[in-house]
Every structure is written in structure tokens, then in C-alpha cells.
Amino acid sequence: MSTSAAPTDEKRPPVILCIGMAGSGKTTFMQRLNAHLHAKKQPPYILNLDPAVGALPFQANIDIRDTVNYKEVMKQYNLGPNGGILTALNLFTTKFDQVLGFVEKRAPSLDYILVDTPGQIEIFTWSASGSIITDTLAASYPTMIAYIIDTPRTAAPATFMSNMLYACSILYKTKVPFILVFNKTDVTPHDFAVEWMTDFEAFQEALQKDKSYMSSLMNSMSLVLDEFYAHLKVVGVSAVTGAGMDDFLKAVDEAVVEYDTEYKPELERVLEERRKKQEAEKEEQMARLMKDMAMEEKGRDIGLGGRASRRGLDDEGNEDEDDEEEEERDYRDEDDSDDDDMEAYRIEEEERRERAEAESLKRYVAGQRRQ
Numbered sequence: 001m002s003t004s005a006a007p008t009d010e011k012r013p014p015v016i017l018c019i020g021m022a023g024s025g026k027t028t029f030m031q032r033l034n035a036h037l038h039a040k041k042q043p044p045y046i047l048n049l050d051p052a053v054g055a056l057p058f059q060a061n062i063d064i065r066d067t068v069n070y071k072e073v074m075k076q077y078n079l080g081p082n083g084g085i086l087t088a089l090n091l092f093t094t095k096f097d098q099v100l101g102f103v104e105k106r107a108p109s110l111d112y113i114l115v116d117t118p119g120q121i122e123i124f125t126w127s128a129s130g131s132i133i134t135d136t137l138a139a140s141y142p143t144m145i146a147y148i149i150d151t152p153r154t155a156a157p158a159t160f161m162s163n164m165l166y167a168c169s170i171l172y173k174t175k176v177p178f179i180l181v182f183n184k185t186d187v188t189p190h191d192f193a194v195e196w197m198t199d200f201e202a203f204q205e206a207l208q209k210d211k212s213y214m215s216s217l218m219n220s221m222s223l224v225l226d227e228f229y230a231h232l233k234v235v236g237v238s239a240v241t242g243a244g245m246d247d248f249l250k251a252v253d254e255a256v257v258e259y260d261t262e263y264k265p266e267l268e269r270v271l272e273e274r275r276k277k278q279e280a281e282k283e284e285q286m287a288r289l290m291k292d293m294a295m296e297e298k299g300r301d302i303g304l305g306g307r308a309s310r311r312g313l314d315d316e317g318n319e320d321e322d323d324e325e326e327e328e329r330d331y332r333d334e335d336d337s338d339d340d341d342m343e344a345y346r347i348e349e350e351e352r353r354e355r356a357e358a359e360s361l362k363r364y365v366a367g368q369r370r371q
């Protein structure tokens with residue numbers, strides 16, 4: 001799939017990929033964000049990439065379910081539900097160029113593009129199609145991940161750590177700007193999470209209370225995560241009450257700046273590197289071709305064309321003494337060649353020699369190529 005960088009003079013609305021564990025509230029968050037943006041007169045463009053979602057509480061502009069029926073895919077390919085969802089996403093990805101075409105047409109009039117992903121997080125984050133879709137979007141639009149977290153279910157240090165490690169793996173895989181969205185703050189405020197992320201001692205203290213064998217592993221892991229937190233934007237929201245939606249949009253604006261200053265130059269560097277590599281490969285091929293052609297030319301001098309060649313050169317291009325004798329014999333033959341038998345013999349001889357010369361030329365060229 002093409003990953004050419006898009007022209008920058010057109011309006012490029014940010015793409016928000018909503019990712020999260022099953023039940024974290026992705027769909028409810030999308031519904032709330034959609035309503036919030038409609039209220040601000042900035043209706044978003046919505047892509048639904050979850051083929052297994054029952055009923056969407058909002059209208060999607062592009063819906064994977066209109067293209068592939070994952071239950072049919074399960075039947076046809078004899079797959080289980082996860083295999084069916086993954087295959088449906090793979091099939092949809094083969095048409096993603098067309099999807100991008102639709103988005104392109106609408107992009108100049110849009111402020112936001114929202115993407116809902118399958119409930120089984122790994123189907124999107126660890127699949128080739130997920131990477132292709134993310135990279136393709138990120139090549140054209142400021143793309144970011146909104147990682148939705150079920151705050152009440154992540155309040156224990158061990159669960160929090162696991163969730164952060166998972167988020168970390170997605171960040172390093174996708175490399176696009178990342179917003180941690182602590183959802184369901186109407187049930188549990190996300191202050192504890194912010195404290196654990198900004199105050200290393202506070203998290204260590206929380207870990208001390210965990211007496212399981214995991215605690216020492218978590219101690220060392222928390223050191224690794226410190227670096228990861230530096231790359232994140234953190235917001236707390238409630239998809240049910242609508243709290244924190246403006247904070248989220250502020251984080252989106254910051255992510256766009258991060259995309260422009262960090263992701264895009266890196267993308268352009270990678271594309272430039274790829275272009276240079278392709279150019280170098282082309283030049284190398286051209287040089288090899290020229291060398292082959294020069295050899296053919298040399299070969300023609302050696303064997304195939306003109307009277308000079310008939311004098312006979314060996315593989316190194318030196319005059320061959322045997323050939324000289326042969327030529328003499330030919331000459332004599334020519335003199336005495338009045339009858340048809342001799343003529344036929346000479347033609348046959350000529351053909352044989354030409355075949356031998358061509359063979360010798362081929363061997364010479366092959367030898368040069370090997371060098």
C-alpha cells in the first residue's frame with residue numbers, strides 16, 4: 001500500500017484511532033465525542049472498523065459491515081469469531097485505498113476523523129491490517145491513538161502496570177502520537193493514575209502494599225515506564241456524563257503539533273531514505289546492464305560479426321593458431337570448391353564454427369558476469 005506523504009497545503013483533519021480493551025468504553029466514548037463535536041458544529045467523519053459490533057449508537061460514514069459480513073467469513077473459511085473478525089479486517093484492508101479516496105474527497109471540509117476499532121484490541125494492534133491502516137492514514141493525516149482505559153478496573157497497581165505496558169507496546173509499534181484516555185471517571189476519578197505516572201515514589205509506595213511475587217518484577221518495570229510516560233498525553237473523561245471532552249480535544253491539538261514536529265519529519269526521512277535506496281538500486285541495475293552490453297559488444301568483436309572474427313580468437317581474445325590453420329584449409333577448400341559436395345561441406349563447417357564461436361562467446365559473458 002502506498003505511504004507517500006500527502007501535500008501539506010490542503011486542510012488535513014486529525015485522525016483519532018480509538019483503541020482499548022474490550023469493555024473499556026470505546027464505542028460509548030466515540031458516541032459522546034460525536035455528540036460533543038456535533039454540538040460544536042464540527043461534525044466528524046466516522047469510520048467503523050469493528051465488523052462484530054451489534055448496533056452502533058452513531059452513524060458511521062464508512063462501515064466495515066457494509067463491505068464484509070464477518071459471520072459469512074467465519075462460515076466460508078471455517079473460522080472462529082476472532083479469526084472471522086481478523087479475516088474480515090484483512091479483506092477490508094485490501095480495499096483501503098478506495099476508503100482513503102472517499103476520505104480525501106471530504107477531508108477539506110472536515111475538522112476530525114474518528115475511527116472505531118474491533119473490541120478485541122490485538123486484532124487491530126497486532127495485525128498486519130492494523131499496521132497498514134494506521135500507516136496509510138498517518139502518511140496523509142495527523143494521526144493519533146486514543147487509548148481508552150477502564151479507570152475503575154485499573155486502580156490496582158498490578159492491573160495499572162499491565163495496562164501501561166500494553167499501551168507502551170502499542171506506542172512503540174505504531175509510533176504515532178498517543179493520548180491515554182482514562183474513561184469512566186464518573187465512577188473512579190483518574191487522579192491516582194496521574195499521581196502514579198508523575199511521582200515515581202508514590203507508585204513505588206503503592207507497589208509495596210502488593211506482597212505477591214510480581215512486586216519485584218513490577219518494581220523494575222516501573223523504571224522502564226518512566227521514560228514511556230514522558231511521551232504521553234493524559235486526560236480523564238466520562239463517556240457517560242461527557243466530562244473531560246474539551247480536555248480531550250486540547251490533547252488532540254497537542255498531538256497534531258507532535259505529529260507535525262516529530263512524526264512527519266521522521267516519516268519524510270524514511271520516505272527519502274527509501275527513495276534514495278530505490279534510486280541507488282536502479283543505478284546499480286543500469287550499470288550492470290551497461291557492463292553486459294559492453295561485453296556483448298566485445299563478444300561480437302570476438303566471435304559473431306565480420307571477417308576479423310572469422311580469423312578466430314580464443315576465450316581471452318587472442319588469435320588462435322589452430323584457427324589460422326583452419327582458415328588456410330578453408331581458403332584451399334574455397335579454391336578447389338567446384339563441386340556441390342564441397343560447397344555443402346563448407347557451409348556446414350561455417351555453421352559449425354559459428355555455433356562454436358557463439359558458444360564460446362556465451363561462456364565468456366557468463367564468466368564476466370560471475371566476476
Ligand SMILES: Nc1nc2c(ncn2[C@@H]2O[C@H](COP(=O)(O)OP(=O)(O)OP(=O)(O)O)[C@@H](O)[C@H]2O)c(=O)[nH]1
Pocket residue numbers: 020021022023024025026027028029118119120183184185186187237238239240241
Ligand atoms: N459509568 C460509566 N460507564 C461507561 C462509560 N463508558 C462506557 N461505559 C459502559 O461500559 C460498558 C462498555 O462500553 P462500550 O462502549 O460498549 O465499550 P467498548 O470498549 O466499545 O466495548 P467492546 O466493543 O465490547 O470492546 C457499557 O456498559 C457502557 O455503558 C463511562 O464513562 N462511565
